Amino acid sequence: MSAAAPTSAPTSAARLPLARRLARRAPWWGVVLLLAALAVVWVYPFVWMVSASLKSSLEVFTAGLGIVPEEFAWENYSRAWTDANFGRYMVNTVLLTVSTVVIVVVRCALAGYVLGRFRFRGQRVVVGVLVATLFVPTGYTIIPIVKLSMELGLLNSLTGMVLALSGAANVSAILIYAGYFRQLPKELEEAATVDGAGFLRVFSQIMLPLSMPVTATVALLTFLATWNAFFLPLVFSFSDPDLRTLSVGMQAFVGENATDWSGMAAAGVISILPIVALFLFLQRYFVEGIAGAVKS
Amino acid sequence: MARTITPAPAAGAPSAAPVAAPRAARRRGVDTRRQTLWVWAFLTPTIVLYGLYTLYPIVASYWYSLVEWNGFSSGQRFVGISNYRAVLADPAFWASVKITLVFTLLVAPARILLSLLLAMVLNSPRLPLRNLFRTVYFLPVVTTTAIVGVVMQFVFDPASGPFTAFLKAFGADVGIDFLGDSGTALVTAAAVYVWKFFGITMVYWLAALQTVPTELYEAARIDGAGSFGIFRYVTLPLLVPFLLIITVLTVEDTFHAFDLMQTMTGGGPFFSTEIIEIYIYRWAFSASIPQLGFASAAAVLFGLFVMAVGALQAWALVVARRGRKALS
CATH class of the missing domain: 1.10.3720.10 (MetI-like)
Structure with a gap:
């Protein structure tokens, strides 16, 4: 890769032609793409849950993979919260x-x-x-x-x-x-x-x-x-x-209520949201606390 | 203070010293006694709570395993070891032991090895977005397991669940009832369990990788080692002690799958996912006539088994520490 580089080696990497810089980073972007695909699979159950919690009871059954609800059915939340x-x-x-x-x-x-x-x-x-x-x-x-x-x-x-x-x-x-x-x-x-x-x-x-x-x-x-x-x-x-x-x-x-999917999903979001929010704000402490089991 | 150090005191001094010494000692005695009181006062909440809710139950479960006892408000009758005999003669108990072990064998290697792979990628400082990825892969760990279990019932629903829809989108019109078929339920549950707690093992590995000094990598690179060579001869030997600890922690963890299993499959279909915790729960809490003595005997047996694994863990820690000392 660096066969033609002897003269340009002392100059900084930033001077390299854009194409070559991209080429050098290509493997990393491949990895990133792979990791991103995995990440989508990873959060999909939660995304599906949030999406289902906003769909009408009928749409949940028929929508298949669709994520965005046709109409936001906020009443699912009041049903889960009160009823x-x-x-x-x-x-x-x-x-x-x-x-x-x-x-x-x-x-x-x-x-x-x-x-x-x-x-x-x-x-x-x-x-x-x-x-x-x-x-x-x-x-x-x-x-x-x-x-x-x-x-x-x-x-x-x-x-x-x-x-x-x-x-x-x-x-x-x-x-x-x-x-x-x-x-x-x-x-x-x-x-x-x-x-x-x-x-x-x-x-x-x-x-x-x-x-x-x-x-x-x-x-x-x-x-x-x-x-x-x-x-x-x-x-x-x-x-x-x-x-x-x-x-x-x-x-x-x-x-x-085995058939109330959207109510179930709303209840799930209500239950999980506080702990997820806490995690996102205080992530460092969570991770350090868990890593402590190995370090000690 | 200064007076006690002086070796040759003035004529009047010796009389003062013997008087002062006992007084100081007495005061020190009062101090230590007061301190001891404080120490035990500080320990009291732990002694009371831990004694009542951890120590007493351990002792009591041995006693309960020796009685016939059909419900929390009914009486107990001493029956010796016949509960143990009944548990050991019950094919369903052995089935649940087998299911627990198969579950461990499905979950532990996947969690340990895949998360090592991922941790090594995520440990590289040149990877873009690596903090985002870490957050995402860790996210399922913090969510409530019992809620996730219920949601998974719907995700894997054979008629309109998103997983089926996903398979259909790729042309695989399989129509498998992943959680409702006794042939696939345990594997599916294991996959969900790997997904749910993958992040913990990943964080363990990231902590372990952090202990490898970066100079070692640089030295190896200067010596002309490739990425594989660096992994094989630098990273791997340093990770072996951690592999022991992480394996035992992860294996121990797989014995506590009650929350997920109970909410996702309830031990079914046809007891195909009935891990020991659910077996115990079934006899103690969901049988029409609770068999608390019988359930206690099963609990004691499994408790001993888990403690044996715990002892293994202690041993692994000792070995690992020795290994680390040998390296440094």
Whole structure:
């Protein structure tokens, strides 16, 4: 390729003739084309869902691959929101998710702080138990959780769901916090202690604000897991449809109205839109949080 | 402070030191005791919540697996290991074990190898639009699995679903009911699962590729290595430790397909996609007379299996760390 180039080599690439520059980049554009085709396939189910949610009930069946609806049928959304009760499910999901995130962040930060920064009797036992249960699958403990919640009178309540979801697993969050707090310099709390700050003040005013990057990651991943949770909310809302979350409501909706495709699609868009929007805004933290599993 | 360091104190000093020392020690004792109190206070929320909702259930499920128990509000009767005997004698249990493993074998290699390929392309700084592609391929990961499962029922609808329309557009008038035929349902579900969680494995690989120092690539290029040579002799050896970790993480992940399977096929048609999680769910929650003891026994068996894979994961991590240390 560079046989004729000895004289032009010292000059910058920008001086190369346009045709040659394009030719050099051609393989990359081939790759891009391939990746773009794959990307279209990748997002197609979501595009189809959005498109179906705006079509009339009849058009969904006949349109085939057509994406743009003939007439925008916004009433699908009001049907899903009001008649199919997705407004209610949205409130439940938001309440469940926000409460769980707050509890998980607080309890994991507290535990990670003392485990990472102090030596005390019983510490090895606590760490040992946590690490041993790191691999315990959460789904298989559902029967005792239901029985326990029933005895505590929490089975048919959002509170019960919040407690069960925030009590499950999250060992890795504690370990991330512990690792982060451990590597902070000792002088930080020494200076504060000299100034007369107590245990609680050192934690809440110095350590916790410093751990913002970890908190962001833990909060986001917990948010994702809780928003998308299905098994536990399903079991907890068996006898009270008013407690359904979006994920549970979707299945129930299709079970009752198998032919209402556009209503189903509208309900799906309502359920997925918030988490997708959050992802698009905070993508970096999502990706870093997930990549952390490999890096550590 | 300074006084305690001085080796030869003045005549009056020794009397002060013994008095000061116990007082300081006592104060330090109070401090440590107070600190210990704080430490356990900080641990309390975790001990209570984790104890109630993770530790207790693990212990309790062993007990429940030894009783006959037909519903959450009915009584329990100790029956020894007969639940285990019944589970192990049930052909449907073994069928679900097989389906779970076949599902893993379908999903894991596709996710691990294809995402490595894609990650290597996306890792190249010269690729235009690479951030857009990363976002798009990761997008399905964040969407609610249970919702996606329901939507897929419609996407694969044999009469008017878009996938059928797509095939027809290419002249393939097959009319296959991909999710409704027991011959194709598991493969289709596996394909959807690969699509849904592909992005996670891709991000793992991108993180792994980031650890390869760019100087190594440059050095190899100066030595005259081609792209394949660089991959074979530079990238690949450095990625082997990560391959271990990523494989085990991905395999572990495929055991948790309940959300997708339950909403997409419900274990059907004719139990052809009944993974173990659905088997347990069926006996515990959707049978007309719940068999909670029986379901607990199945859950304990599968829990032990998953924990064995978890132990494998720990082992892989150790090996990988040793490998990485050997390299550096």
